[in-house]
Amino acid sequence: MRGITETCENVERAVQRFALGGFINYFGLQRFGTTEVSTMAVGKALLKSDWTAAVELIMRPRDGDNEVLAKCRKIWAETKDAEKALRPIGRRHCIEADLLQGLLKSHEKDPFGAIQRIARNSRMIYVHSYQSYLWNLAVSYRIKTFGRKPVVGDLVIKPGTSDSAKRQKKGPESAEEVVSLTENCLDQFSIYDVVLPLPGFDVKFPDTPVTQFILDQMTIDGIDLREKHKVKSVNAGLFPPVAACQVGSQVEHSHCRDYSLSGSYRNIATKPSNFSWEIKKFDNPEQDLLLSDLDVLNKRQLPPISESGMCVTVAMRNCLQEL
Secondary structure, eight states: OOOBOSOHHHHHHHHHHHHHHOEEOOOOGGGTOSSSSOHHHHHHHHHTTOHHHHHHHHHOOOTTOOHHHHHHHHHHHHHOOHHHHHTTTTTOOSHHHHHHHHHHHTTTSOHHHHHTTSOHHHHHHHHHHHHHHHHHHHHHHHHHHHTTSOOTTOEEEOTTOOHHHHHHOOSTTGGGGEEEOOGGGGGGOOGGGEEEEEOOTTOOOOSSHHHHHHHHHHHHHTOOTTSOOOEEESOGGGSOGGGEEEETTEEEETTOGGGOOOOEEEESEEOEEEEEEEEEEESOTTOOOSOOHHHHHTTOOOOOOOTTOSEEEEEEEEEEOOO
């Protein structure tokens, strides 16, 4: 961790608190994207069946694009012509190319069908991002409301549940993998045992105000992840007749698996184990402070560290505790 401006004494105290108390187990920024258009925003549009909004968000111009994508997005923004917007991309394979190919084939009259041409793994990144966004909001509310101690109604993984099932369990039994804490068992668990659900149709919610907070947030967004998703498209031809029924001018497709999230569980806090650290001072901000595995194999030596250096860094080594 470079670029530290605090004194070494303050840094030492902060790292000690981190080692002893751990941290709130938020999803990081990489889960939501680092451009002006977040993956969460696209996921929200998909879960609301707002296919046109999802298309526009994916194709919206943004800073940091390479020259090809910047030109592609600019053409789409100005013309809404999929064929013209595809020309700069050529034969390259990317989300934008898949989407534009879909719009081209459907003559831009079926944004849902066009979106379905994007690889499923890429589409699931969007909806899982919204799910993670809800979880981050919920854990902030949980910690602010009840602090860092278990309370009655919190959820914990049922003792004896296998590690692989703790967060990835799917199927009709997943809601039974957790139990609610009662007064009689509070002293048997710590904050590091408490989990919150990533909202879905197959998870249990805590018996605390956190559940209402999650439901209120979903209501504001016009989404309910507790229900299996019902996809609405303007083109029935993309689906077999048994999968759809006419609803007004649209077609409703019940229980589309792509956008139905079963949910899972995630510990609200964690802490490192086998954790060690070292505070170093140096003068050159680009100086190597740790050896890579390749450096070790090549028997490379680090340059000497200046104890009077103006730059401060903390070199940390740890293994996150498996809960």
